Amino acid sequence: MIDILREHGLFLLVGQFPNGPIGGLVATILIAVLGLLLSFPCAVLLALARVSSYGWLRHPAAAIIAFFRAMPFLMVIFWGYFLLPWLLGRPVGGFATMVAVLVIYESSYLAEVIRSGIEGVGKGQSEAASSLGMGYWQTMLLVILPQALHNSLPAMLGILISIIKETSLGYVISVNEFTFASVQVNSLLLTKPVEVFSIVAITYFILCFMLTQVARTLDRRIQRRRTRETSDDSPPTGQPLVTAV
Amino acid sequence: MIELQDVSKSFGRRPVLSEVSGVVAEGQVVVVCGRSGSGKTTLIRAVNRLETIDAGRIVVAGIDVHARGTDINRMRRNLGFVFQQYSLFPHMSVLNNITLAPERLLGMARAEAVARAERLLERMGLADKAATMPHQLSGGQKQRVAIARALGMNPKVLLLDEPTSALDPEMIGEVLDVIRTLAQDGMTMMCVTHEMGFAQEVADTIWFMDQGRLVEAASPEEFFNDPRHPRARDFVKSIGY
Secondary structure (H helix, E strand, O other): OHHHHHHHHHHHHHEOOOOOOEOHHHHHHHHHHHHHHHHHHHHHHHHHHHOOOOHHHHHHHHHHHHHHHOOOHHHHHHHHHHHHHHHHOOOOOHHHHHHHHHHHHHHHHHHHHHHHHHHHOOHHHHHHHHHOOOOHHHHHHHHHHHHHHHHOHHHHHHHHHHHHHHHHHHHHHOOOOHHHHHHHHHHHHOOOHHHHHHHHHHHHHHHHHHHHHHHHHHHHHHHHHHHHHHOOOOOOOOOOOOOOO | OEEEEEEEEEEOOEEEEEEEEEEEOOOOEEEEEEOOOOOHHHHHHHHOOOOOOOEEEEEEOOEEOOOOOOOHHHHHOOEEEEOOOOOOOOOOOHHHHHHHHHHHHHOOOHHHHHHHHHHHHHHOOOHHHOOOOHHHOOHHHHHHHHHHHHHOOOOOEEEEEOOOOOOOHHHHHHHHHHHHHHHHOOOEEEEEOOOHHHHHHHOOEEEEEEOOEEEEEEOHHHHHHOOOOHHHHHHHHHOOO
16 A cells, blocks of 8 residues: 555645646545535525525525435536536536536535524524614624524534535546546556555545544534523523534 | 504414503603513514514604604614613624624724724723623623613614513622613613612603503502502502502
8 A cells, every 4th residue: 555655646646737637635625625615605695595584585595405405416417517518618627517516516505504504593683683773684794694604614514524525426527536546546556456445545534534523623612602602691492503514 | 752652463363562552752761561471572672673563653753663664774773772681792792792883884983983882881881891702791791781782873762671681680780770870861761671679760651561551651659659550559569569
């Protein structure tokens, strides 16, 4: 294994970079982070629509979310792979396709996380904001969302973790990411699949396990703060705490 | 300043407010009391439209609160509201809790908003708490910050919904002291409370509610010594006056 790493480690890490496009583990992380960042605004809008008091916003948002949550990701990848070039009228690279497909797919999951964050902020908060004369957007942007997003940070990290794992499916459309690179290394070596795929498994594990730990620590800290905040502050019924990792 | 005309509301078939009429004049303090479930909280929440009403009119400073065309957010700037559960914004310092609305809604410059918030905190006896986060405060301190936040918009009227009900007994006094000072300064207030001693001392008028009706509106002397309505008489007797 050490030999493989010594020989092909750099390729597994960055692909052909700097002599070619970036690939390997760095591409995996890049796709995942870009996917999450670009999903974020879509997810916030979807979540706001989902909790809107207007049915014409709420129902379509709920339908979109339900639809994508019921789709296998691999199928969405195929759709994106064939549909995007047709829609744009020009070829779309694997990297861009993968990011786009992640945004389309993960926005729905992220929207649900943000929605439960919004619903976890007590009703008293929006009433307090309204009573000062704030309108909908001011209440949302200044009072509700900052708390909701903060509370859903751990769950968002959870989404990042699943995105990292999902990028490996980019293999089927030849996206130059970590799994793809490792398959290339494997075909080059021919006789060492166990070693190569052990390296892949261990790497994914270390990366995702570290993130899980960060999420857990964050979650605990936020829960502690919330109990402190609400210990003498919550209405008798209590507000549900948000935990969704 | 506040005029209620035949205000009615029901939750399903259960009436919670039945033809409530009354006036809170400028500079007056009206204390609303009554047993739990008598509709007093619903009434005070209806005054700034946190609750809708089914019939009647509520006019504050000449504006019909529940009318269709009313810009409710603009109207609410005239009405400070203090909640039983304080509802401070937990992600902001005490100072920013107070400056948020004046800065964002009135377009007040930061320096001016801060100066004003500091003056308000001083009046609340919390001058040293500006940089503190809400969760580090005691209940009584939180409620005083909540009052300062409501006053930050310079409202014409302050509505207080059981401001001391969530507090430990030893903290009730500090909050009532603050409200008392406001009353002496001529603030128009409507306050729902169970603190009868405080009501007797501070109120210009006491409204007694029973089953959604405003059955007695009287001065504290009248109310505690010689209530006319039998329900009010029972109530006064039951609380030991």
